[in-house]
Amino acid sequence: VHYHSLPGKFMTTPFIVIVRFQTTAQNQATVLQQIDSYVDKFLRHFSGFLGSTLHSNTDGSDIVHYASWQQEADFRAFAEAAVDHPDLPILRSYQPMAAFYQISHQYKPASASRA
Numbered sequence: 572v573h574y575h576s577l578p579g580k581f582m583t584t585p586f587i588v589i590v591r592f593q594t595t596a597q598n599q600a601t602v603l604q605q606i607d608s609y610v611d612k613f614l615r616h617f618s619g620f621l622g623s624t625l626h627s628n629t630d631g632s633d634i635v636h637y638a639s640w641q642q643e644a645d646f647r648a649f650a651e652a653a654v655d656h657p658d659l660p661i662l663r664s665y666q667p668m669a670a671f672y673q674i675s676h677q678y679k680p681a682s683a684s685r686a
Contacts, residue, residue, distance in 0.1 A: 585621055585639040586646055587672040592665040596631030602665055603627055603634055609658045610636070617652070619645020634665075643671075 594602045603625065610623060623638035640646040653659060 583642065584674050585641060586643040587674065588636075588638045588640065588646055588669060589672065590636045590638075590667045590669045592634045592636070592662070592667050594628075594631060594633055594665060599627055599631045599634065605658065605661060606634060606636060609656075609662060613653070613656060613658070614638070614649065617645065617649040620649070 592602060592606065606625060610625070614620065615623070619641040621639040621641060623636060626635040626637065628634070638646075640649075
């Protein structure tokens, strides 16, 4: 677990999971709906899930799912439960490639007065 300090506070850094799914322009909308359903009906209900975002490539070649978890153990508990989920075989057919991250830096927009 990684910690960031703020004046008077300590916060844990979320565990980030980024999964890229291979699609084509012809099937991207269908795959997006399948992933959306899986996240909405299953993944987001697990303890420690903080939120996620689906990104679809403008050329139709892939979809990226970016998810934040409170800690790695929360994600691992979800992954163990997901092994038997009936949607997993179809999602695996899109050759998902997962990578795990921690947040190193976050940036906010510069204030309008500085522009």
